[in-house]
Amino acid sequence: MSWRAAGITFLKYSQLCAEHVREALKEPMKAKKIASEGLHVRIMKYEGGKRVKTEIIEDAATAAATAAANK
Amino acid sequence: MFRSVVMRAARTALRAEEAAASDPAFATKLKFNFSIPSTPIYAAAPVRMVIVPGASGVFGVLKDHVPTTAAMKPGVVQIQENEGETELKQYFVSGGFAFVKPDSSLDIQAVEAVKLEDLDVEAVKKGVANYSALVSSTTDEKEKAQAEIGLEVYQAMAAALNAA
CATH class of the missing domain: 2.60.15.10 (F0F1 ATP synthase delta/epsilon subunit, N-terminal)
Structure with a gap:
């Protein structure tokens, strides 16, 4: 529990543990898992009832998975 | 009146419990x-x-x-x-x-x-080695704590796979 003293929260600890487990998977389970665990946000800007701009924000894992899928 | 409602509720609860208990599965x-x-x-x-x-x-x-x-x-x-x-x-x-x-x-x-069985034995062995090295080489408190978390998880996976 020395991570607690270093200012790491339980949520961060849990998240790190989960990432390590995913990293140690065999392919193709790993790619599938990482893609399903990813996160992205789509921001759409509307002006006068029309969409003028779409922006997709991805985290690093999702970006990597998307890049791999498009290859 | 109130008593009979309570009694009925209790009987219903009891029946539900019995039904759950008697589910052969x-x-x-x-x-x-x-x-x-x-x-x-x-x-x-x-x-x-x-x-x-x-x-x-x-x-x-x-x-x-x-x-x-x-x-x-x-x-x-x-x-x-x-x-x-x-x-x-x-x-x-x-x-x-x-x-x-x-x-x-x-x-x-x-x-x-x-x-x-979906865990990769080689990746786990490599992770244990990487994080052991990182734990001993890092001096920053937070980075060291993060490396220790990595080591803990990889060691647990190695133990589970009987791969030291």
Whole structure:
């Protein structure tokens, strides 16, 4: 529990543990898992009832998975 | 009037309890729920025994276990679906919580769970080596703590796979 003293929260600890487990998977389970665990946000800007701009924000894992899928 | 309502409610509750108790699928078994945020793995499944990697010790749960709540450390959840089965189902969980409820149901919520055989032995060995080196070479308190978390998880996976 020395991570607690270093200012790491339980949520961060849990998240790190989960990432390590995913990293140690065999392919193709790993790619599938990482893609399903990813996160992205789509921001759409509307002006006068029309969409003028779409922006997709991805985290690093999702970006990597998307890049791999498009290859 | 009030009394008869209470009595009726009590009788209804009793009947529901009896119905649950007399469900032959659960006569000698736990009602097992096991899930990660993205998917359920077991949903109200009858299983005989589950071994849980509790943060303060590994424990087995059978039907009529005393109700309890336990945090889990990175480790293996082992499931014996039927009595006499020697080959247990094994899932590696990164952490989470296990709840044993008074009605002999067991709920396990894990942050991540993978089949033990889906782990890559070589990647695990490499991870143990990498993080051991990182723990001894890092001086920054926070980075060291993060490296120790990595080492803890990889060592637990190595132990689960019998790969030192």
